[in-house]
Amino acid sequence: MIAIVDYGVGNLFSLQSSLKAIGAQVTVTGDPNILRQADKLILPGVGAFGDAAKQLRETGLAQVVYNEAKKGKPILGICLGMQLPFEKSYEYGEHPGLGLLQGEIIPMAGQIPRRLKIPHIGWNALILKQKNHPLFRYIQPGDCVYFVHSYYAAHCETSLIATAEYGIELTAAAAYENIMGCQFHPEKSGSVGLNILKAFHEFPKS
Amino acid sequence: MITKRIIPCLDVKDGRVVKGVNFAGITDVSHPVKLAKFYSDAGADELVFYDITASVEERNLFTEILTEVAASIFIPLTVGGGIRTLGDFDRVLKCGADKVSVNSGALQNPNLIKEAAQRYGNQCVVLSVDAKRVQGAYHVFAKGGREDTGLDLLDWVRRGVDAGAGEIVLNSIDTDGVKRGFDLEMLKAVCEVVSVPIIASGGAGSIEDFITLFQTLPQVDAGLAASIFHFGEIAIPDLKQALAEQGIIVRR
Numbered sequence: 539m540i541a542i543v544d545y546g547v548g549n550l551f552s553l554q555s556s557l558k559a560i561g562a563q564v565t566v567t568g569d570p571n572i573l574r575q576a577d578k579l580i581l582p583g584v585g586a587f588g589d590a591a592k593q594l595r596e597t598g599l600a601q602v603v604y605n606e607a608k609k610g611k612p613i614l615g616i617c618l619g620m621q622l623p624f625e626k627s628y629e630y631g632e633h634p635g636l637g638l639l640q641g642e643i644i645p646m647a648g649q650i651p652r653r654l655k656i657p658h659i660g661w662n663a664l665i666l667k668q669k670n671h672p673l674f675r676y677i678q679p680g681d682c683v684y685f686v687h688s689y690y691a692a693h694c695e696t697s698l699i700a701t702a703e704y705g706i707e708l709t710a711a712a713a714y715e716n717i718m719g720c721q722f723h724p725e726k727s728g729s730v731g732l733n734i735l736k737a738f739h740e741f742p743k744s
Numbered sequence: 745m746i747t748k749r750i751i752p753c754l755d756v757k758d759g760r761v762v763k764g765v766n767f768a769g770i771t772d773v774s775h776p777v778k779l780a781k782f783y784s785d786a787g788a789d790e791l792v793f794y795d796i797t798a799s800v801e802e803r804n805l806f807t808e809i810l811t812e813v814a815a816s817i818f819i820p821l822t823v824g825g826g827i828r829t830l831g832d833f834d835r836v837l838k839c840g841a842d843k844v845s846v847n848s849g850a851l852q853n854p855n856l857i858k859e860a861a862q863r864y865g866n867q868c869v870v871l872s873v874d875a876k877r878v879q880g881a882y883h884v885f886a887k888g889g890r891e892d893t894g895l896d897l898l899d900w901v902r903r904g905v906d907a908g909a910g911e912i913v914l915n916s917i918d919t920d921g922v923k924r925g926f927d928l929e930m931l932k933a934v935c936e937v938v939s940v941p942i943i944a945s946g947g948a949g950s951i952e953d954f955i956t957l958f959q960t961l962p963q964v965d966a967g968l969a970a971s972i973f974h975f976g977e978i979a980i981p982d983l984k985q986a987l988a989e990q991g992i993i994v995r996r
Contacts (some may be wrong), residue, residue: 551839551840572783660747661746662745664749725818726818728784728818
């Protein structure tokens with residue numbers, strides 16, 4: 539069973555529906571016991587890093603996610619949920635993350651050419667840095683996924699598995715052992731996104 | 745590189761998809777869920793659902809249909825029509841919408857954009873504008889294109905973006921339903937005053953119209969149309985093939 543971590547941030551309807559569509563058993567919960575029992579966790583998130591990180595800590599779920607990750611449970615972060623496992627973020631100040639992945643979250647502004655719009659919104663092609671990563675089992679280079687973000691993970695060479703070109707190469711997906719994340723929205727990326735969720739669903743249990 | 749988006753628009757009335765020519769003479773086309781699934785499979789990059797009567801008759805959106813669409817179609821969904829309050833945002837976002845488009849509601853209450861952007865983020869708030877040439881200027885029209893507000897289009901989109909609108913849908917009443925191409929002149933004027941993504945709407949009649957749009961105005965991010973897709977005049981895979989052949993980057 540896959541548990542979507544519900545810490546009061548964002549709308550989880552589409553994510554839940556997409557997991558049902560690939561045949562996964564899924565629950566949306568903020569109950570630590572259910573999260574501990576689940577085979578896999580999905581960490582969602584929208585909005586600003588600082589607010590979401592605070593919410594995750596205040597609900598006590600940051601510690602639950604951290605402990606489960608350290609036990610080896612497969613975890614997939616999505617969008618802001620992909621950024622939270624890194625060490626820190628510079629979105630409106632400086633905020634600590636979960637520290638499960640090396641690297642930090644920085645603004646695109648100043649890094650990408652001025653002619654490009656921020657946020658990076660729309661469909662962009664994946665550039666696979668680790669073609670054989672289990673998440674990409676059903677993915678071809680050049681497959682497009684849907685992005686909406688203004689910040690991205692940098693200095694994350696140890697976990698970088700895919701990028702997307704937007705003036706520079708932005709981190710699109712990261713993975714280190716059982717901790718994985720997609721900057722894009724697999725639940726909004728058509729069949730390509732469903733295939734990534736399917737690959738996560740099939741990822742070996744710890 | 746980010747791809748140009750092709751967006752079918754589904755105008756919904758009484759639970760069915762309809763499309764008028766110059767907003768009159770409505771014809772029944774199809775079932776929203778079936779049509780949405782068809783477009784998603786065909787390669788549509790996004791779908792827009794408008795409740796075209798809501799702003800006139802104060803009717804609520806058919807949230808059951810939206811929920812059904814969002815439960816089976818996994819591409820971005822924008823919902824518009826009758827969005828007047830934060831409660832309306834909340835209602836459609838809970839049904840699986842990703843973005844919410846405001847038009848008359850923002851004209852009546854310009855704070856709506858700001859409040860919604862603060863709560864849900866700029867990326868969630870789409871400002872949809874119906875505009876028409878009036879005595880040498882572009883005026884914003886309300887109530888489904890029937891009422892001249894007297895507002896200047898360029899002032900209005902600038903204000904909207906300043907308030908937090910993350911995207912603009914520009915629908916030219918002058919070209920809507922005419923099928924002789926997008927309103928390049930009006931689009932260019934809007935592109936020059938704001939830097940958020942611009943979605944062109946109104947006037948597409950052929951594949952060439954989309955090619956002309958993206959070649960003439962590379963700063964336009966997406967093309968939106970309804971009847972030419974609904975009646976099968978343009979198949980989305982053919983459109984994308986033709987755009988790719990012209991060197992325009994699209995999702996295949």
